[in-house]
Amino acid sequence: MHEKLLEIKDLSVEYETEISTVYAVNGLDLEVGYGETLGLVGETGAGKTSTALSVIRLLPEGIGFVTGGSITLDGVDMLAASEEKLRSMRGATASMIFQDPMSALNPVMTVGAQILEVLKIHHPEQSKKDLEARVDEMMELVGIPANRKEEYPHQFSGGMKQRIVIAIALACEPKLILADEPTTALDVTIQAQMLGLINDLQKRLGTAMILITHDLGVVAQTCEKVIVMYAGEAIEYGSAEDIFETDMRHPYTEGLFNAIPKLNEESARLEAIDGMMANPTVKIQGCRFADRCKHATERCRQKQEMREVSKGHIIRCCLYDRQQANV
Amino acid sequence: MEDKILVEARNLKKYFKAGGGQLHAVDGVNFKIRKGTTLGVVGESGCGKSTLGRVLLRLYDVTDGQILYDGTDITSMNAKELKPIRARMQMIFQDPSGSLDPRKSVKELIGEPLKIYKAYNGKADYDAKIAEIMKTVGLNEMYADSFSHELDGGRRQRIGIGRALAMNPEFIICDEPVSALDVSIQAQILNLLMDLQDEKGLTYVFITHDLSVVKHISHEIMVMYLGQCVEYARTADLFANPMHPYTQGLLNAVPIPSLKAKKLSTQVMRGELTSPIDPAPGCRFAARCPYATEKCRGKDIALTEVEPGHFVSCRKVL
Amino acid sequence: MEKNKKSVLSRLRSSRIFRVMFGRKLIVVCSVMLVVMFLLAIFAPLAAPYDPNKDDLYNVLKGSTAEHLLGTDSNGRDVLSRIIYGGRISFTVGVVAVVISSVIGMALGLISGVIGGAVDTVIMRVMDAMMAVPMLILALFLGAILGQGLGNVCLAIGISMVPGYARITRGQVLTVRNADYVTAGKLCGGSWVRNTIVHVFPNCLSANIVTMTSSLGGAILAEANLSFLGMGISPPTASWGAMVSGGYKYLSTQPIIAIAPGVAIIIVVLCFNMVGDALRDALDPKLRGTLGKGRKREKQSRKGRDRYA
Numbered sequence: 032m033h034e035k036l037l038e039i040k041d042l043s044v045e046y047e048t049e050i051s052t053v054y055a056v057n058g059l060d061l062e063v064g065y066g067e068t069l070g071l072v073g074e075t076g077a078g079k080t081s082t083a084l085s086v087i088r089l090l091p092e093g094i095g096f097v098t099g100g101s102i103t104l105d106g107v108d109m110l111a112a113s114e115e116k117l118r119s120m121r122g123a124t125a126s127m128i129f130q131d132p133m134s135a136l137n138p139v140m141t142v143g144a145q146i147l148e149v150l151k152i153h154h155p156e157q158s159k160k161d162l163e164a165r166v167d168e169m170m171e172l173v174g175i176p177a178n179r180k181e182e183y184p185h186q187f188s189g190g191m192k193q194r195i196v197i198a199i200a201l202a203c204e205p206k207l208i209l210a211d212e213p214t215t216a217l218d219v220t221i222q223a224q225m226l227g228l229i230n231d232l233q234k235r236l237g238t239a240m241i242l243i244t245h246d247l248g249v250v251a252q253t254c255e256k257v258i259v260m261y262a263g264e265a266i267e268y269g270s271a272e273d274i275f276e277t278d279m280r281h282p283y284t285e286g287l288f289n290a291i292p293k294l295n296e297e298s299a300r301l302e303a304i305d306g307m308m309a310n311p312t313v314k315i316q317g318c319r320f321a322d323r324c325k326h327a328t329e330r331c332r333q334k335q336e337m338r339e340v341s342k343g344h345i346i347r348c349c350l351y352d353r354q355q356a357n358v
Numbered sequence: 359m360e361d362k363i364l365v366e367a368r369n370l371k372k373y374f375k376a377g378g379g380q381l382h383a384v385d386g387v388n389f390k391i392r393k394g395t396t397l398g399v400v401g402e403s404g405c406g407k408s409t410l411g412r413v414l415l416r417l418y419d420v421t422d423g424q425i426l427y428d429g430t431d432i433t434s435m436n437a438k439e440l441k442p443i444r445a446r447m448q449m450i451f452q453d454p455s456g457s458l459d460p461r462k463s464v465k466e467l468i469g470e471p472l473k474i475y476k477a478y479n480g481k482a483d484y485d486a487k488i489a490e491i492m493k494t495v496g497l498n499e500m501y502a503d504s505f506s507h508e509l510d511g512g513r514r515q516r517i518g519i520g521r522a523l524a525m526n527p528e529f530i531i532c533d534e535p536v537s538a539l540d541v542s543i544q545a546q547i548l549n550l551l552m553d554l555q556d557e558k559g560l561t562y563v564f565i566t567h568d569l570s571v572v573k574h575i576s577h578e579i580m581v582m583y584l585g586q587c588v589e590y591a592r593t594a595d596l597f598a599n600p601m602h603p604y605t606q607g608l609l610n611a612v613p614i615p616s617l618k619a620k621k622l623s624t625q626v627m628r629g630e631l632t633s634p635i636d637p638a639p640g641c642r643f644a645a646r647c648p649y650a651t652e653k654c655r656g657k658d659i660a661l662t663e664v665e666p667g668h669f670v671s672c673r674k675v676l
Numbered sequence: 677m678e679k680n681k682k683s684v685l686s687r688l689r690s691s692r693i694f695r696v697m698f699g700r701k702l703i704v705v706c707s708v709m710l711v712v713m714f715l716l717a718i719f720a721p722l723a724a725p726y727d728p729n730k731d732d733l734y735n736v737l738k739g740s741t742a743e744h745l746l747g748t749d750s751n752g753r754d755v756l757s758r759i760i761y762g763g764r765i766s767f768t769v770g771v772v773a774v775v776i777s778s779v780i781g782m783a784l785g786l787i788s789g790v791i792g793g794a795v796d797t798v799i800m801r802v803m804d805a806m807m808a809v810p811m812l813i814l815a816l817f818l819g820a821i822l823g824q825g826l827g828n829v830c831l832a833i834g835i836s837m838v839p840g841y842a843r844i845t846r847g848q849v850l851t852v853r854n855a856d857y858v859t860a861g862k863l864c865g866g867s868w869v870r871n872t873i874v875h876v877f878p879n880c881l882s883a884n885i886v887t888m889t890s891s892l893g894g895a896i897l898a899e900a901n902l903s904f905l906g907m908g909i910s911p912p913t914a915s916w917g918a919m920v921s922g923g924y925k926y927l928s929t930q931p932i933i934a935i936a937p938g939v940a941i942i943i944v945v946l947c948f949n950m951v952g953d954a955l956r957d958a959l960d961p962k963l964r965g966t967l968g969k970g971r972k973r974e975k976q977s978r979k980g981r982d983r984y985a
Contacts, residue, residue, distance in 0.1 A: 074540035075511070188630045218402035218567065220627045223611035245541060248613030275617045290545035292570040294597075294612055300552065301574065303545035307510055417859060437867070444865050457856035461878050470874075471864035521860065 035103075036206055036239050037063040037086065042100035044081045044090065044263075051312045055081040057263040058100070060337075063207065063239050063256075070254030070271075071243045072287075076308050078263040079243045083209040086241075087121050088112075105206055123153045126200040130212040132192035136184040142195045143180025146170070146202055153203045169198040173228060190221035194228070201232060208233070208240045214249065226252055247287060251275055259284050262309045262319040265337070269344035281346045283320045318348065326350050363426075364393040364529060364561045365414065370423035372406075372413045379636040383409040385585035386423070388661070391578075393528070396555065396562040398576030398593070400569055400608070404631050406585040407565045411531040414563065415447055416440060427529070445475060448522035452534035454514035458506040464517055465502045468492065471524045487524075495520040496550060512543035519550065529561045536571060548575060569612055573597060581605050584634050584642040587661060591668040601670045604643045641673065649674050703954045706947040713944060717763030724757035728914045737930050746936045749923060755933055758914040759940050765915045766896045766944060769830050773895040774888050776834030781841020782877075782884060788842065789849025790872050800846065803839040811836045815898055819907045829908050833898045837891055844887055848880035855879075882959040889955050893948030900941050916941050 044056035056078040063069050073079050084090045085097050088109055102109040105124050107116065129135040137145060146166045154162065167177035173194040184192055193213065200208055210229065214222040230253055233240055242253055250257055250271070257274045259267040259281065267274065267281040274284065289302035306323040309315060317332040318324070324331070330349050337345045338352065372384040383406040391397045399407045412418050414425060416432060424433045427443055435443070451457035458467055468488050471477075478484040492499060495516045506514050515535060522530055532551065536544040552575060554560055566572050572579060572593075579596045581589040581604065589602040600606050607627035629646040640655035641647070647654070654673050661671040698704050716723045726744075732752030739747045746755040788799040806814065818832035852858065853876055861871045900917030902908035909915040916937040923934030 074542060190630050218631075219569075219611040220402065220607060221630060223613070223627070226613065246613065247615035251615045251617055252613045271617060275615070287541055288615065290542045291615060292545075292548070292568075292574045294570045294573060294609070294614060301545035301548055303549055304542035305546070307512060307543075308540075412859075415863065417862065441865050444863065447863075449860065449863050451856045451860065453856060457860050459857040459861075459875050459879070470861065470866070474865045474870070518860075521864070525864075 034064070035062050036065045036067075036105055037061070037241075038101075038103040039082070039086070040101045042082065042085060042102065043098045044078065044085055044095060045098045046081075046091075046095050048094060053311045054314055055095070055263055055311065056085070057314075059260075059263070059265050061258060061265065061268075063241060065206065066237045066239050067256060068233065068240045068242060068254045070250035070257040071241055071260065072245065072247060072250055072257060073260035074245055074308065076262065076311055077260040079260055080211055081263075082260075083127065083211055083241060083243055085109075086207075086209060087125050087127060088117050089121070089127075119153070122149050122205065123203045124205055125207040125209060126203070126205045128193075128196055128200045128208060128210040128213045131216050132189060132196050133184075133216075135196050136192055138184055141181050141183055142187070143170075145195070146180070146199050149199055149202045165202070169202050170195075172201070172232065173198045189217055190224060193217060193221075193225055197225075197228065197232070201236065201238070204236060204238070206239060208238055209243070210240060211243045212245070213242070215244070215246075222249075229253065247291060259287075262311065262315075264319060264347065266320065266347045267345070268337070273341065273344035277341075277344070279340050279344070279346070279351055281320075281348050282324045282326050282350065286323075362393045363390045364428055365391045365563075366424075366426040367414065368424040368426070370410070370413060370425065371421045372409055372418055373421045377635050381635050382406075382585045382637055383634065384413060385637075387580075387582075387585075387587050389580060389587070389590065391561055391563065393561055394555070394559045395577040396564050396575055398572035398579040399563060399565045399582060400567065400572050400579060401582035402567055402608075402631060404584075404634060405582040406634070407582050408533055410582070411449070411533050411563060411565050415444075415449060415531060445471075445525045446527050447529040447531070448525070448527040449531045449533060450515075450518050450522050450535045453538055454511060454518050455506065457518055458514060460505065460507055463503050463505055464492075464497070464509075467506065467517055468520045468524055470521065475525060477525065491520045491524055494523060494554070496546075510543075511539050512546060515539060515543075515547050516550070519547075519554075523554070523558075526558070528559070530563075532562055532564045534566050535564075537566065537568065544571075551575065569608060581608070584631065584637060586642060586671070587669075588643065588672070589668075589670050590661065591665075595665070595668050599665075599668070601664060601668070601675045602643075602672045603647045603649055603674070607646075641671070700954065703950060706950045709943060710947045710951065713763055713940075714767060716760050717767050720760045720764055724754075724760040726754035726757040728753060728757040728761040729912045737926060737933070739930055740932055747930060747932050749919070749933050750926070755919070755936055758919060759916065759937055762914040762916045762919060762937060763940070763944075765826065765909055765913065766899060766941075768826065769833060769899040770892040770895045770948075772830040773833040773837065773898075774892050776830065777837035777891070777895075778841050778884060778888055780834075781838040782845045782880070784838070785842040785845025785847075786849060786872065786877060786880070789846040789853065790868070790876065796846075799842065803842045806836070807839045807843075811894075812898060812901055815902060816905070816907055819902055824908065824910045826909060826913075829899055829902060832902070833895050836898070837895065840887060840891065841884060844883050845880050848883050849876055852876050852879045886952055886956040886959060889952035890949050893945035893952070896948070897941065897945050 039059060039061040042056055042059040046053040046055055059078070059082060061082070071079050071082065081090065081095065084095070086102055086104060086109065090096065097110060104120070107120065109117070136142070143166050146169055147162055150162045150165055166180060170177045170180055175191060175194055184195070187195065213229065214225050217225060226249065242250065244250060254271055256270055257268070258265050259274070261283050267284050274280065286302070286304040290304055292301060304323050309319045309322065316334055318327070318335045321327040321331040335347045335349060337347045339345045340351050367387055367389050370384055370387045374381040374383055387410060389397060399410060401407045409418065413420060416425070416435070420433050424431055426432070427447070430443070432440065432443060465488055468491050469484060472484060472487060478487055488502065489499060492502065497513060497516050497520065501509060501513065506517060535551070536547050539547060548571065551562070555562065564572060564575050576593050579591060579593050580587050581602065583604050589596065589600070589605045596605065600609055611627060627646055632642065632645050638655070639658050641650070641659050644650040644654040659671045659673055661669045664670050664675055730753065732748065734752065735744070735748050736752045737748065737750055738744055741747070744754050744756065746759065748754055749758070784799050784803070788796045814836040815832045818835055819829065822828035822832055858871055858875045861875045866874065899908055899915065900920065903915040903917030904921040906921065908917055911918060919937035920934050923937070926933055
């Protein structure tokens with residue numbers, strides 16, 4: 032038994048398209064313990080989805096490549112594992128919940144058959160009757176009456192479909208769920224239902240989860256650990272308390288917090304982060320956020336390392352070095 | 359802020375034919391928007407908020423009711439009569455990539471309304487006008503000859519805003535203008551919209567599903583559920599004292615980025631939107647409402663002024 | 677001006693369409709072949725070694741010799757020269773028929789899609805009826821009515837290909853006309869005619885351009901078929917189809933007479949189809965960024981294995 036469920040070290044992911052090379056993930060380190068919930072926060076192009084897809088080795092074939100680093104999932108070196116081994120792990124050790132429930136389900140198969148399919152692949156030894164019973168159990172678990180399993184995806188609403196997707200993801204009791212923006216396509220009230228369901232199931236089943244989102248509110252509601260990504264790099268890592276209740280944040284994280292329109296505070300103008308995400312087709316030496324950062328100095332043009340600002344809370348920024356030096 | 363009413367809707371209805379019945383997209387909506395203010399329209403997908411925006415611009419024909427623009431009834435005007443008024447009203451779309459013709463350069467996109475109304479004297483004036491608009495919306499001049507798909511979402515939305523501003527309109531419908539954008543870019547665009555309102559005295563209808571966004575930008579808010587307005591109030595009043603159970607449910611459902619607020623989502627609203635096709639009379643929210651009784655069904659509940667300027671349609675509050 | 681020129685050139689070279697189209701060797705080969713055949717057809721009097729219509733009854737049905745690379749036919753005419761001249765007919769028929777069919781078809785599709793209602797129903801039912809008849813039969817039928825001759829062959833093939841364009845255009849119009857940018861055009865005060873011309877039509881073009889390329893091949897094939905059946909170009913004008921038809925009697929003795937023009941047809945049609953396919957890939961915005969570099973992948977996975985072995 033390993034101590035950590037998932038260990039990613041120095042991961043790099045690149046996309047080769049007919050136009051250019053996109054450096055999606057650059058030297059990412061990440062750990063998830065058994066039963067732990069990690070929030071992976073970042074905006075479009077931060078490399079969140081690429082990270083999740085590399086974990087189960089499902090980067091788009093012929094375009095996306097892991098170009099460096101190592102991924103160890105439940106003691107298995109995912110980058111060296113055979114296709115057969117990977118197949119046996121996908122769905123059983125780690126499974127994924129996608130953003131869009133409409134396209135994640137096959138429109139010509141009943142939802143029951145779709146849940147059954149995963150079970151059949153990973154438990155071929157069990158009898159049909161046992162598997163059917165498990166399908167019923169899963170549907171009840173996500174709050175859908177089991178007698179609806181003969182229905183097709185289009186007969187369900189968006190929120191119901193996402194429940195089915197969750198049922199499929201959980202059917203084989205995976206140790207890790209990769210949830211890629213699972214609530215972004217849903218309405219707020221349905222999102223709240225879904226987050227409640229995911230939270231509840233995760234606690235009951237003891238599954239670890241990486242929740243990928245751009246919404247800090249969603250992270251606050253669900254996650255124990257948080258990692259903030261910017262332009263393919265982890266820039267901040269810590270417990271939820273470290274990120275949400277602190278005055279030492281990476282300037283980008285700080286900017287994200289300020290840019291969110293708040294429900295519980297009065298303010299007229301928002302503090303926007305000026306500028307745009309760094310160009311992902313160019314390799315940058317120094318801090319990737321420097322061009323948009325109001326604290327940027329010459330030092331930021333050099334390569335930035337992760338620094339521990341308090342126990343377990345690490346930040347890729349030299350801002351707090353200076354303060355410590357001044358004291 | 360003036361007290362002049364710019365846009366008024368009276369018992370506005372828009373039905374579509376669908377699935378053998380009538381889809382009640384907008385069903386008897388009333389409001390008045392004062393010049394220079396923003397009306398926020400909030401609701402979940404399928405509540406008819408986008409249809410409402412398009413009906414106001416007469417992109418759809420009106421099924422019933424009236425739209426008054428600056429005192430003139432535009433409900434049944436034909437295309438020709440509508441043209442001078444159209445120049446004064448504009449729209450900003452949700453998906454900046456879908457609303458910009460992929461075959462036109464930034465300059466052509468922004469210049470299109472100028473060309474249609476021939477609102478320039480010679481090429482130099484045309485170029486100067488476009489340069490000015492681009493400056494107003496914060497687009498670097500170097501992008502004038504680029505195509506929209508070469509730019510990122512934030513810049514694309516700036517083009518959309520630039521095109522809407524080209525004819526100096528006074529009334530703009532913003533249909534989810536920031537939902538497709540990242541948080542940091544979303545704040546830039548919201549600030550831009552607010553600045554433009556201050557500078558030019560623009561009147562907005564701001565359509566969104568995001569309560570925290572609408573709180574920031576609106577003076578008054580209308581909460582819609584299945585084509586009907588369930589609550590209508592000044593922004594401060596609505597957030598200080600949300601009365602309709604649906605508004606309360608919406609507010610509770612928003613995840614707040616703070617650990618202290620963590621327990622909020624325990625009171626989650628049950629169920630999902632019911633069908634908008636030929637809805638039964640009575641409160642349309644009753645099926646999901648924790649307080650619903652038999653009294654809520656069978657008879658429509660009118661929007662009633664409970665406090666000055668605060669309208670609610672709920673039997674519990676009355 | 678100078679600056680502008682440069683930017684157009686560099687834009688072309690860096691444009692995605694250009695890269696996708698010519699990033700594959702096969703497509704480059706096909707394009708070059710088409711250009712060569714096209715140039716040969718244009719400059720046929722210079723390129724052809726003999727007069728294509730001059731009978732030489734002393735040299736009838738000769739196989740491949742030094743004087744006659746592809747031999748001579750039953751009238752002693754040089755097959756190579758006739759193939760070069762026949763290219764003129766093929767390309768003319770291809771281009772003219774495609775122009776006729778695309779102009780009529782796109783106009784009908786546009787009217788159908790934009791106006792809708794009864795007009796749409798009438799136009800599309802007529803198109804459906806035309807589509808129910810195989811294209812060649814339709815062209816044969818039209819050819820029989822119109823009579824032989826280059827112009828009539830073009831017209832017959834052109835008309836028989838109209839329904840394809842009309843359907844594609846109508847389908848495109850139906851998706852494009854509800855796009856937000858068309859609504860935006862409406863809001864800018866543009867009339868529906870202006871909107872159709874400025875926004876709807878240009879965005880329906882790319883699908884049609886692909887069809888045009890592939891149907892060039894189809895039209896050339898149709899002409900060859902008609903001529904083979906004796907309904908096309910009247911003799912003695914050289915046409916590939918008529919040459920195959922005239923030569924197939926000698927398949928057992930001098931096969932080259934029939935095979936050579938047949939190969940010419942195959943090459944041209946195949947090349948047009950390949951280029952059309954590549955064009956579709958290049959113009960389809962949905963494929964943007966998904967066309968990886970095949971070779972890179974090999975290299976990368978090898979690199980990967982080395983590293984993780």
